[in-house]
Amino acid sequence: MIRSAILVLAMLASAPVALSAQSETMLNTPSVESWNVYGAGQTHKLRKDDNVQGGGAMRIDVAKAQANVWDVGASTPISGAIAKGDRLVVAFWARLESGGTGGSAEIPTILQVASPPYAPIVAGSVTLGGEWKLVSITGTAAADHAAGSTNVALQLGGAAQKIDLGPAFVMKLAK
Template sequence: MNAWKTAFACLLVAAPVAVPAQDDILNKIINKAGSTAVHGATAKSRHDEGVQGGKALRVDSPGKPNPWDIALSTEIDKPVKAGDTLVLAFWARLEKGPDGATTVSLPYNAVQLAAAPYTPVVKDAVTVGPTWELHQVTGKADKDYAPGQINATLHLAGAKQVVDIGPVFVLDMGQ
């Protein structure tokens, strides 16, 4: 009888739970899956069980004059309406800091225009340390944007450093 109760409890835990489509966070992702690119440096894809999804990009920055000289970007392929709350969420960790530092500032993490003048819609700095952490930059869209008109970017050339970037998501949480 005890084995039967254990088996039943396992079935209850493993049973799928119906979630209404409107509550599915995946439906709020507006960046293009697989469109992450690094400009100004060569990023190495690596396996890392410590980060969500198990994969990361390692970006080695020699320390360039401008933080934007090395940048990670991802396309936004869905429309955004004025007043929508946008969330740029990304996993990051510092593999090696300048002069042995254990944290670094990534000064510009933004949803911005995809072409010059690259005006930010939402932006903020984050501090990255040696352990994987989910960072978020949140704000409201100032106007309507068509698919492809904006993207998300992280500026990574602020210092001589090695930074690992895991999954990057842009969510449109609506009004």
């Protein structure tokens, strides 16, 4: 599975800006505009950035570390269905503009059910630095999930930091 994920990520990194969301493996529509940012103690705005795939980023400025890492976050919807046993990749472009801890930021990343209790389907964390990087987590679904019932959630409240998010990609790998 890791080899397949690496190949898919390599394709994304070299893909043209208009990556087709009609791909058989794509479960979402990759777009920087689809990030939903939430929580007190943050500001966010879309900005132009020619250094990331798609040419735009969502800048999220967390003023100070929150009581809970999940108090500030960003999510993006997944429109496709997930079946038990699906091998999944969540990948997104991101960078730490400033702040974090020692020049980096550890970001909990969860593909989850999009309603309470927000049960995780695939979970992990990614490390961001100052350069744009395509980061990812992978895993296998333990249950079926209806189309439109899931999302990707990033927990951003762990430190005072400015983070730029590019488009996110959620894919099923071939079995």
